[in-house]
Amino acid sequence: MTNQELIDALRAADAVRFGEFELSHGGTSEYYVDKYLFETDPRCLELIADAFAERIDDDAKLAGVALGAVPLAAATSVAAGVPYVVARKQRKEYGTGNLIEGRLAEGEEVVVLEDIVTTGTSLVDAVEALREAGATVERALVVVDRQEGGRETVEEAGVEMEALVTAEELLAGRD
Known part of the structure:
Protein backbone atom coordinates (compact mmCIF):
# COMPACT_ATOMS: atom_id res chain seq x y z
CA MET A 1 0.00 0.00 0.00
CA THR A 2 1.19 3.49 -0.75
CA GLY A 19 -15.12 23.50 8.78
CA GLU A 20 -14.86 24.47 12.45
CA PHE A 21 -14.57 21.45 14.76
CA GLU A 22 -14.02 21.03 18.48
CA LEU A 23 -11.53 18.29 19.28
CA SER A 24 -11.58 15.89 22.23
CA HIS A 25 -8.79 17.79 24.02
CA GLY A 26 -10.86 20.98 23.91
CA LEU A 37 -16.10 6.71 9.04
CA PHE A 38 -12.74 5.18 8.14
CA GLU A 39 -12.89 2.40 10.74
CA THR A 40 -16.29 1.23 9.50
CA ASP A 41 -15.31 1.36 5.83
CA PRO A 42 -14.12 -2.11 4.71
CA ARG A 43 -11.55 -0.79 2.21
CA CYS A 44 -9.99 1.64 4.68
CA LEU A 45 -9.94 -0.97 7.43
CA GLU A 46 -8.30 -3.51 5.11
CA LEU A 47 -5.62 -1.06 3.97
CA ILE A 48 -4.86 0.00 7.55
CA ALA A 49 -4.76 -3.56 8.88
CA ASP A 50 -2.44 -4.69 6.09
CA ALA A 51 -0.14 -1.68 6.58
CA PHE A 52 0.02 -2.26 10.34
CA ALA A 53 0.57 -6.02 9.83
CA GLU A 54 3.58 -5.28 7.60
CA ARG A 55 5.13 -3.23 10.40
CA ILE A 56 4.95 -5.71 13.29
CA ASP A 57 6.97 -8.75 14.27
CA ASP A 58 5.32 -12.16 14.32
CA ASP A 59 5.88 -12.51 18.07
CA ALA A 60 4.46 -9.12 19.05
CA LYS A 61 1.10 -8.65 20.67
CA LEU A 62 -1.12 -5.77 19.68
CA ALA A 63 -3.05 -3.40 21.90
CA GLY A 64 -5.92 -1.29 20.68
CA VAL A 65 -6.73 1.88 22.59
CA ALA A 66 -10.45 1.75 23.50
CA LEU A 67 -12.73 2.52 21.82
CA GLY A 68 -11.46 3.87 18.53
CA ALA A 69 -8.53 1.56 17.90
CA VAL A 70 -10.27 -1.68 18.82
CA PRO A 71 -11.51 -2.31 15.24
CA LEU A 72 -7.98 -1.56 14.02
CA ALA A 73 -6.48 -4.03 16.48
CA ALA A 74 -9.03 -6.72 15.61
CA ALA A 75 -8.51 -6.34 11.86
CA THR A 76 -4.72 -6.22 12.23
CA SER A 77 -4.81 -9.26 14.52
CA VAL A 78 -6.54 -11.23 11.77
CA ALA A 79 -4.28 -9.86 9.00
CA ALA A 80 -1.07 -10.58 10.94
CA GLY A 81 -2.18 -13.69 12.83
CA VAL A 82 -1.18 -12.23 16.19
CA PRO A 83 -3.32 -11.72 19.31
CA TYR A 84 -4.38 -8.41 20.77
CA VAL A 85 -5.59 -6.83 23.97
CA VAL A 86 -7.73 -3.77 24.60
CA ALA A 87 -6.35 -0.91 26.67
CA ARG A 88 -9.16 0.98 28.38
CA LYS A 89 -8.95 4.65 29.28
CA GLN A 90 -10.53 3.96 32.66
CA ARG A 91 -11.62 0.97 34.68
CA LYS A 92 -15.11 -0.36 34.26
CA GLU A 93 -17.19 -0.08 37.40
CA TYR A 94 -18.56 -3.59 36.89
CA GLY A 95 -17.28 -7.05 35.96
CA THR A 96 -13.51 -7.45 36.30
CA GLY A 97 -12.76 -3.73 36.41
CA ASN A 98 -9.68 -4.34 34.27
CA LEU A 99 -7.80 -1.60 32.43
CA ILE A 100 -6.43 -4.23 30.05
CA GLU A 101 -8.85 -6.71 28.49
CA GLY A 102 -7.52 -9.95 27.06
CA ARG A 103 -4.52 -12.14 27.86
CA LEU A 104 -1.28 -10.37 28.68
CA ALA A 105 1.80 -12.05 30.11
CA GLU A 106 4.42 -10.30 32.24
CA GLY A 107 7.17 -8.86 30.03
CA GLU A 108 5.26 -9.43 26.80
CA GLU A 109 6.16 -7.08 23.94
CA VAL A 110 3.16 -5.02 22.87
CA VAL A 111 2.75 -2.68 19.92
CA VAL A 112 0.02 -0.12 20.59
CA LEU A 113 -2.34 0.81 17.75
CA GLU A 114 -4.17 4.13 17.68
CA ASP A 115 -6.41 5.83 15.16
CA ILE A 116 -5.54 9.54 15.38
CA VAL A 117 -2.91 11.27 17.49
CA THR A 118 -3.30 14.93 18.33
CA THR A 119 -1.85 15.59 21.79
CA GLY A 120 -0.75 11.99 22.38
CA THR A 121 -2.33 11.88 25.84
CA SER A 122 -4.70 8.96 25.18
CA LEU A 123 -1.92 6.93 23.65
CA VAL A 124 0.45 7.62 26.55
CA ASP A 125 -2.30 6.72 29.06
CA ALA A 126 -2.74 3.38 27.28
CA VAL A 127 1.02 2.79 27.28
CA GLU A 128 1.19 3.47 31.02
CA ALA A 129 -1.72 1.09 31.71
CA LEU A 130 -0.06 -1.62 29.63
CA ARG A 131 3.27 -1.12 31.38
CA GLU A 132 1.57 -1.26 34.79
CA ALA A 133 0.04 -4.57 33.70
CA GLY A 134 3.55 -5.90 32.96
CA ALA A 135 3.87 -5.30 29.22
CA THR A 136 6.94 -3.98 27.44
CA VAL A 137 5.84 -1.14 25.16
CA GLU A 138 8.34 0.57 22.88
CA ARG A 139 6.34 1.12 19.67
CA ALA A 140 3.06 2.61 18.56
CA LEU A 141 1.49 2.58 15.12
CA VAL A 142 -1.10 5.21 14.30
CA VAL A 143 -3.24 5.90 11.27
CA VAL A 144 -3.07 9.71 11.30
CA ASP A 145 -0.61 12.00 13.08
CA ARG A 146 -2.25 15.44 13.23
CA GLN A 147 1.24 16.89 13.84
CA GLU A 148 0.12 18.92 16.86
CA GLY A 149 2.69 17.75 19.40
CA GLY A 150 1.43 14.22 19.92
CA ARG A 151 4.53 12.54 18.51
CA GLU A 152 6.74 14.43 20.96
CA THR A 153 4.50 13.49 23.91
CA VAL A 154 4.56 9.83 22.88
CA GLU A 155 8.32 9.81 22.35
CA GLU A 156 8.87 11.46 25.75
CA ALA A 157 7.14 8.38 27.19
CA GLY A 158 9.82 6.23 25.58
CA VAL A 159 7.69 5.02 22.69
CA GLU A 160 8.64 5.18 19.00
CA MET A 161 5.60 6.32 17.03
CA GLU A 162 5.06 5.57 13.35
CA ALA A 163 2.15 7.12 11.48
CA LEU A 164 0.75 5.77 8.24
CA VAL A 165 -0.30 9.28 7.22
CA THR A 166 0.43 12.77 8.52
CA ALA A 167 -2.00 15.67 8.51
CA GLU A 168 0.26 17.43 6.02
CA GLU A 169 -0.02 14.51 3.59
CA LEU A 170 -3.75 14.11 4.17
CA LEU A 171 -4.49 17.79 3.55
CA ALA A 172 -2.08 18.26 0.62
CA GLY A 173 -3.73 19.32 -2.61
CA ARG A 174 -6.91 20.49 -0.90
CA ASP A 175 -8.82 22.91 -3.09
Whole structure:
Protein backbone atom coordinates (compact mmCIF):
# COMPACT_ATOMS: atom_id res chain seq x y z
CA MET A 1 0.00 0.00 0.00
CA THR A 2 1.19 3.49 -0.75
CA ASN A 3 0.40 6.49 1.41
CA GLN A 4 -1.56 7.91 -1.50
CA GLU A 5 -3.70 4.77 -1.69
CA LEU A 6 -4.67 5.16 1.97
CA ILE A 7 -5.18 8.92 1.60
CA ASP A 8 -7.47 8.29 -1.40
CA ALA A 9 -9.42 5.68 0.58
CA LEU A 10 -9.81 8.01 3.59
CA ARG A 11 -11.08 10.76 1.30
CA ALA A 12 -13.42 8.36 -0.55
CA ALA A 13 -14.90 7.35 2.82
CA ASP A 14 -15.54 11.07 3.52
CA ALA A 15 -13.41 10.71 6.65
CA VAL A 16 -11.81 14.13 6.15
CA ARG A 17 -14.13 17.08 6.68
CA PHE A 18 -13.53 20.80 6.63
CA GLY A 19 -15.12 23.50 8.78
CA GLU A 20 -14.86 24.47 12.45
CA PHE A 21 -14.57 21.45 14.76
CA GLU A 22 -14.02 21.03 18.48
CA LEU A 23 -11.53 18.29 19.28
CA SER A 24 -11.58 15.89 22.23
CA HIS A 25 -8.79 17.79 24.02
CA GLY A 26 -10.86 20.98 23.91
CA GLY A 27 -9.07 22.73 21.07
CA THR A 28 -10.55 23.57 17.70
CA SER A 29 -9.52 22.71 14.18
CA GLU A 30 -10.38 23.69 10.61
CA TYR A 31 -10.53 20.01 9.66
CA TYR A 32 -11.70 16.80 11.24
CA VAL A 33 -10.68 13.21 10.58
CA ASP A 34 -13.69 11.04 11.42
CA LYS A 35 -12.25 7.78 12.69
CA TYR A 36 -15.66 6.15 12.76
CA LEU A 37 -16.10 6.71 9.04
CA PHE A 38 -12.74 5.18 8.14
CA GLU A 39 -12.89 2.40 10.74
CA THR A 40 -16.29 1.23 9.50
CA ASP A 41 -15.31 1.36 5.83
CA PRO A 42 -14.12 -2.11 4.71
CA ARG A 43 -11.55 -0.79 2.21
CA CYS A 44 -9.99 1.64 4.68
CA LEU A 45 -9.94 -0.97 7.43
CA GLU A 46 -8.30 -3.51 5.11
CA LEU A 47 -5.62 -1.06 3.97
CA ILE A 48 -4.86 0.00 7.55
CA ALA A 49 -4.76 -3.56 8.88
CA ASP A 50 -2.44 -4.69 6.09
CA ALA A 51 -0.14 -1.68 6.58
CA PHE A 52 0.02 -2.26 10.34
CA ALA A 53 0.57 -6.02 9.83
CA GLU A 54 3.58 -5.28 7.60
CA ARG A 55 5.13 -3.23 10.40
CA ILE A 56 4.95 -5.71 13.29
CA ASP A 57 6.97 -8.75 14.27
CA ASP A 58 5.32 -12.16 14.32
CA ASP A 59 5.88 -12.51 18.07
CA ALA A 60 4.46 -9.12 19.05
CA LYS A 61 1.10 -8.65 20.67
CA LEU A 62 -1.12 -5.77 19.68
CA ALA A 63 -3.05 -3.40 21.90
CA GLY A 64 -5.92 -1.29 20.68
CA VAL A 65 -6.73 1.88 22.59
CA ALA A 66 -10.45 1.75 23.50
CA LEU A 67 -12.73 2.52 21.82
CA GLY A 68 -11.46 3.87 18.53
CA ALA A 69 -8.53 1.56 17.90
CA VAL A 70 -10.27 -1.68 18.82
CA PRO A 71 -11.51 -2.31 15.24
CA LEU A 72 -7.98 -1.56 14.02
CA ALA A 73 -6.48 -4.03 16.48
CA ALA A 74 -9.03 -6.72 15.61
CA ALA A 75 -8.51 -6.34 11.86
CA THR A 76 -4.72 -6.22 12.23
CA SER A 77 -4.81 -9.26 14.52
CA VAL A 78 -6.54 -11.23 11.77
CA ALA A 79 -4.28 -9.86 9.00
CA ALA A 80 -1.07 -10.58 10.94
CA GLY A 81 -2.18 -13.69 12.83
CA VAL A 82 -1.18 -12.23 16.19
CA PRO A 83 -3.32 -11.72 19.31
CA TYR A 84 -4.38 -8.41 20.77
CA VAL A 85 -5.59 -6.83 23.97
CA VAL A 86 -7.73 -3.77 24.60
CA ALA A 87 -6.35 -0.91 26.67
CA ARG A 88 -9.16 0.98 28.38
CA LYS A 89 -8.95 4.65 29.28
CA GLN A 90 -10.53 3.96 32.66
CA ARG A 91 -11.62 0.97 34.68
CA LYS A 92 -15.11 -0.36 34.26
CA GLU A 93 -17.19 -0.08 37.40
CA TYR A 94 -18.56 -3.59 36.89
CA GLY A 95 -17.28 -7.05 35.96
CA THR A 96 -13.51 -7.45 36.30
CA GLY A 97 -12.76 -3.73 36.41
CA ASN A 98 -9.68 -4.34 34.27
CA LEU A 99 -7.80 -1.60 32.43
CA ILE A 100 -6.43 -4.23 30.05
CA GLU A 101 -8.85 -6.71 28.49
CA GLY A 102 -7.52 -9.95 27.06
CA ARG A 103 -4.52 -12.14 27.86
CA LEU A 104 -1.28 -10.37 28.68
CA ALA A 105 1.80 -12.05 30.11
CA GLU A 106 4.42 -10.30 32.24
CA GLY A 107 7.17 -8.86 30.03
CA GLU A 108 5.26 -9.43 26.80
CA GLU A 109 6.16 -7.08 23.94
CA VAL A 110 3.16 -5.02 22.87
CA VAL A 111 2.75 -2.68 19.92
CA VAL A 112 0.02 -0.12 20.59
CA LEU A 113 -2.34 0.81 17.75
CA GLU A 114 -4.17 4.13 17.68
CA ASP A 115 -6.41 5.83 15.16
CA ILE A 116 -5.54 9.54 15.38
CA VAL A 117 -2.91 11.27 17.49
CA THR A 118 -3.30 14.93 18.33
CA THR A 119 -1.85 15.59 21.79
CA GLY A 120 -0.75 11.99 22.38
CA THR A 121 -2.33 11.88 25.84
CA SER A 122 -4.70 8.96 25.18
CA LEU A 123 -1.92 6.93 23.65
CA VAL A 124 0.45 7.62 26.55
CA ASP A 125 -2.30 6.72 29.06
CA ALA A 126 -2.74 3.38 27.28
CA VAL A 127 1.02 2.79 27.28
CA GLU A 128 1.19 3.47 31.02
CA ALA A 129 -1.72 1.09 31.71
CA LEU A 130 -0.06 -1.62 29.63
CA ARG A 131 3.27 -1.12 31.38
CA GLU A 132 1.57 -1.26 34.79
CA ALA A 133 0.04 -4.57 33.70
CA GLY A 134 3.55 -5.90 32.96
CA ALA A 135 3.87 -5.30 29.22
CA THR A 136 6.94 -3.98 27.44
CA VAL A 137 5.84 -1.14 25.16
CA GLU A 138 8.34 0.57 22.88
CA ARG A 139 6.34 1.12 19.67
CA ALA A 140 3.06 2.61 18.56
CA LEU A 141 1.49 2.58 15.12
CA VAL A 142 -1.10 5.21 14.30
CA VAL A 143 -3.24 5.90 11.27
CA VAL A 144 -3.07 9.71 11.30
CA ASP A 145 -0.61 12.00 13.08
CA ARG A 146 -2.25 15.44 13.23
CA GLN A 147 1.24 16.89 13.84
CA GLU A 148 0.12 18.92 16.86
CA GLY A 149 2.69 17.75 19.40
CA GLY A 150 1.43 14.22 19.92
CA ARG A 151 4.53 12.54 18.51
CA GLU A 152 6.74 14.43 20.96
CA THR A 153 4.50 13.49 23.91
CA VAL A 154 4.56 9.83 22.88
CA GLU A 155 8.32 9.81 22.35
CA GLU A 156 8.87 11.46 25.75
CA ALA A 157 7.14 8.38 27.19
CA GLY A 158 9.82 6.23 25.58
CA VAL A 159 7.69 5.02 22.69
CA GLU A 160 8.64 5.18 19.00
CA MET A 161 5.60 6.32 17.03
CA GLU A 162 5.06 5.57 13.35
CA ALA A 163 2.15 7.12 11.48
CA LEU A 164 0.75 5.77 8.24
CA VAL A 165 -0.30 9.28 7.22
CA THR A 166 0.43 12.77 8.52
CA ALA A 167 -2.00 15.67 8.51
CA GLU A 168 0.26 17.43 6.02
CA GLU A 169 -0.02 14.51 3.59
CA LEU A 170 -3.75 14.11 4.17
CA LEU A 171 -4.49 17.79 3.55
CA ALA A 172 -2.08 18.26 0.62
CA GLY A 173 -3.73 19.32 -2.61
CA ARG A 174 -6.91 20.49 -0.90
CA ASP A 175 -8.82 22.91 -3.09
